[in-house]
Amino acid sequence: MKDAIKALAADPYQREAARVRLAVEGRSVVRPLIAELLDETSPVPWQEIERLLVKWIPEHAYDEVLAALASASDKVSRRRLSRTFTSFGAVDRYIEALNHPSASVRESAAMGIQSACSVAYGRKPNPDVDYDLVIDALIPLLADPDEDVAQRVRWLLTMLGDGVLEPLRHVRRHGPGKLRAHALSVLAAAGGEEALSAADRAAVERLVRIKLLDDRAQPLDTCFTSWIAVPGGDQQGIAELLGLFDARPATFELGLSVGSHDSHDGAEYGRVYVTPEVDGWTLVLGPWCNPVDPERAEDVLRVVTELSRHHGRAQAYYFGEQGGGSGWLVAENGETVRRCKGSWAKDDARFSLGEPLPQERAACIEEGITPVGDAPADGEEADEEWTDLAPYLAPDLARRLGVSPFDLGPDTTVRGAGIVALTPHARAHGRPCTGAYAI
Template sequence: MPCTTMGSWSSALAPEKETVVDAIKALADPGLREAARERLAGWGSAAVGPLLDELLGADSPVPHGQIEFVLAKRIGPVAFDGVQAALAAAGDEESRRHVSRVFVALRTVDRYVAALSHPSAEVRNSAAYGIQCACSVAFGREPNPDVDYALVIDALTPLLADPDPDVAQRAEWVLTMLGPGVVERMRDVRVHGPGNLRSRALSVLASVGGEEALSPADRAAVERLIRIKVLDDRAQPLDTCSTSWIAVPTGDQRGIVEVLGLFEARPATFELGLNVGMHDSHDGAEYGRVYVTPEVDGWTLVLGPWCNPVDPERAEDVLRVVTELSRRYGRAQAYYYGEQGGGAGWLVVEDGTVVRRFGSYWSDDGARYTVGGPLPEERDACVEEGITPVGDPGADDEEWADLAAYLSPQLADQLGVSPLDLGPRNSVRGIGAVALTPYAREHGRPHTGAYAI
């Protein structure tokens, strides 16, 4: 049923119902739309209830965006109370989504701050999101000059322990976007409590300022927790969407670290390694850090964009270090796999000799990376797919390129161990580590953040 939120909106000073309804219906006609917007804006609060009824109506011919625009941009803050009431009363997800868009677009920070204590979790969540949209300084945005950021931070902080987990998560996200002013407030929570805020306050600190924002006591506590967890660590998939890794058939983690020139290796669980890998693979490749697994079924994997064998910036150096690893351990491999059409690449080296390097991208045939002839496993994959094997007379280059773009996880599994297919069945010996790469020596340490352990 449509939700009427303004009660009886007709009065001696309000327009007749038919007039408001007619103006709303006119929003569906591009030729009448602007005049209708002006009339509805002029009626102000008297038009809010009917507009919300139309927005939530099941069969309205008026585009939702037109109604949302009038409420948020033409009527504006005057509509706040009515929109908030509609949001609290919305009985289904679609209705909540439509009304929340209006609520967030009102950009009234002081009203959002007050709404953070509303009984409705949906209102609290949308109010926090409204603050995010109006106040965020993430990604280089300038601070909102009309906002008292200290007041906003103080108002959001209690929501870190909100009984609704979605609200608590939203508050954490928003606090990480409000700039360095949040650091002292979160440090205060870490020291003085209340206790139910401390855990998320630590995550906010790590997200805003990385490890450097943590107190010595917090850093020591995190390191102790990691040392405890790695003792009973279990293998899990290391799928970062754009995943690059080096694979070596040995448990000699220290020797691999030496050959690769890694430094400042620190204990890390699979979960931590995955989170670091995801962070370093998104929003631009981070070459300064890798996760080195414990021995998994006789193999050690090194995970991170630095390991990509077909990255224009990394290909030759990866070729060099994988060749060095193969001289010491007999074999070594490197792979790249980008999900959702991101391409694939692989490098296989034995006893210092490159057996095969190949890369396949949608926008690039990868020919400049190709070394050596097709592997038997590549040809078998073609047969399985029902196409002429790569390298045979009559093979179709486009068919092969389409198949190859998804092939690296399968090849890694056939030739050794794939990080995308790890799980409890895999035998694990030793402990993993996160380490810095030679790239970090030249270009600076990577930024740290909040990672799951």
Template sequence: MGPWNSALAPEEETAVDAIKALADPDRREAARESLAARGLAAVRPLLDELLDETSPVRHWDIEFVLTERIGSVAFDEVLAALAAATDDESRGRVSRVFTRFGAVDRYIGALSHPSARVRGSAAFGIQSACSVAFGREPNPGVDYGLVIDALIPLLADPDPEVAQRAEWVLTMLGPGVEEPLRRVRDHGPGRLRARALTALAATGGEEALSPADRAAVERLIRIKVRDERARPLDTCFTSWIAVPTGDQQGIVELLGLFEARPATFELGLSVGAHDSHDYAEHGRVYVTPEVDGWTLVLGPWCNPVDPQRAEDVLHAVTELSRRYGRAQAYYFGEQGGGSGWLVAEDGNAVRRFGSCWEDDGARFTLGEPLPEERAACVEEGITPVGDVGADDEERTDLAAYLAPQLAEQLGVSPMALGPHTTVRGVGALAFTPYAREHGRPGTGAYAI
């Protein structure tokens, strides 16, 4: 097929001609109008073009015509194309169209389609049209009760991706999902109960659970911590305090933590990962049991080079070292987010340093470079920090990845915990003094 012939009269122009014209910015709007006028007759040719890997027409131009100009009359054809697609690329292209219609009633009907891809895309379409997450307003005219009742059976869908999507969507529909999910927890059917619990916790937190469910969760934690093995505590953006003692209670009291409750390593990691992403949560920490003679406190509240926390952490770690001889605090962002460390002995700060791509950490620097810092430079073949000729840029690049290595050399790194680690006692989740002033963090669905 050659270029679109603008000399053709409208009645002579074919759908294919108009579709090809979508690739031309000067002719795109006229082509949209032409295709919209054709309505259902243009849908199949548009879908063929969408699936043509050699097409010069941008995918989103085809999506726009199908969903915004032709609209819901194209729904059934798009659904059929989605069900018939045989590869992931084709399914993905058609699914993007399908989920843009905003036709909630049609999506509800498609939730029972034989194709798992159609069911999952229908659930995503509902998510796009109905989500109230992140401050979005409810979709006026939508019967949310009807939507919720239609989604709940998918929690037991035979396709795990569809079941996961249904769970995610339910958590985005607001507090109206809580009572239907509690009914599932109380009365079944049994195949829905496990995911219903997760969705309920993600939606309303611990407070949304029934007393029986809260008691069951606490009982499960008590059972699991009895013979628990350590596991790595790596939250992508990880902050922690390390103290060479098994006196967990003493650390909790000195740091002003309160309402400590038993927690597994898995739960501590799950909460830590949640609290360290997006907006750092300073109101909660995980306190490990004794691990190889040390106790770690994990959470953004412990970051020694966070401008909001640096001075408070400096005071806390110094006081811990006064009582226990030594104490340390670290930050590490494994995706190039930098490093920071603070080392104190006998009530005095020995060293504090921070390094990340946006900030060389100079404002946090205290004390002279540690021998371990200098040794790391030598190992990398660069002039040690503090020596004549040391390159600040090389030092910054190296330091941005150094916190876990220093933590392991000076004591225990949370990233290096594992089955080989000697564990004594039980870990705990606790609120920090920040929570007293700013409110307790919301709870959610966490791994146990």
């Protein structure tokens, strides 16, 4: 038997012969195969072992893999066994395993159901699955004592289609109480605000108002962060000039959550978060504000210039902290002073307007490089230095010119309350999808 298992690492002909021989062994070969799977020094590809267990002898292997997963004592073993366990595709057995004492088994069972049943990203429902039965089995695990299991189930329920909505509404109406809060979050994530009852929508709005009483500024970092900055605290005037509508009160946490969602799941141009006055400035956060987005650049140029006409100054920025580059736009008294993009892309230059700002030059000097705009003897080297600095410059320039959203915190002076509002893009292209956000 050992020779046959080792032959799974041999040439294709030997592998096929080994599979046949091992499959004939049936139950007696399962534990040796699992041991080989967990041996980090084994030359046998894990895919070969998994294929044998899952495709050739699943009727013998399922229970043994489950037992091994339940008793696994280290992360590597649990990961390998979970990967195999979730490949069986045995939804009925996974439903039973959701009640297993082992959290690793419960989480892996949920992952197996996800793999077999998810309708996310355009997948069609599995015709062999009773989705009502699956949903009824999953909902109690929303309050699982193991947070990893509970989180996996929350994600999974949002992937099973509209059939989850009514069972979750039932929990909201009738309990049990320990599931109600979790059901509300999943309802919002799965169906958006439209899936909530009028009572639940009112409860959420009431919670936001309560939270605003003690709201504190916090950094607004969405990884891919775009914002407009206007001096002063004329939030209503800024919103009117930008054409924002359907404004709702929002905490800093809610604004950050909405901004993160809209920035990560594809650029959502239909919604922004407008801060209260923070250290003498009002910020508008969201991909709609990106001054160097090819789809938004000209409109952002227009609105920022118009804001500067009314407020003396206005700026717009973009910063992708994972190497996504920087962009900035500065306008004063109705005139564009500067627009620049730094991202190592070949088309960066097409966004350039105006002369380098004193603040850009100062940043160069502090970094020990030739100030942008100067022409030293070795001009090529200076251009390369600027190209390497510019992609990281937006937060620093925002700080030098006013206030950076990354610097907000407990010591920030705050006047008023923030709002989340829809942009003119939403009028033309439809309202953005809502979801579950932190408050």
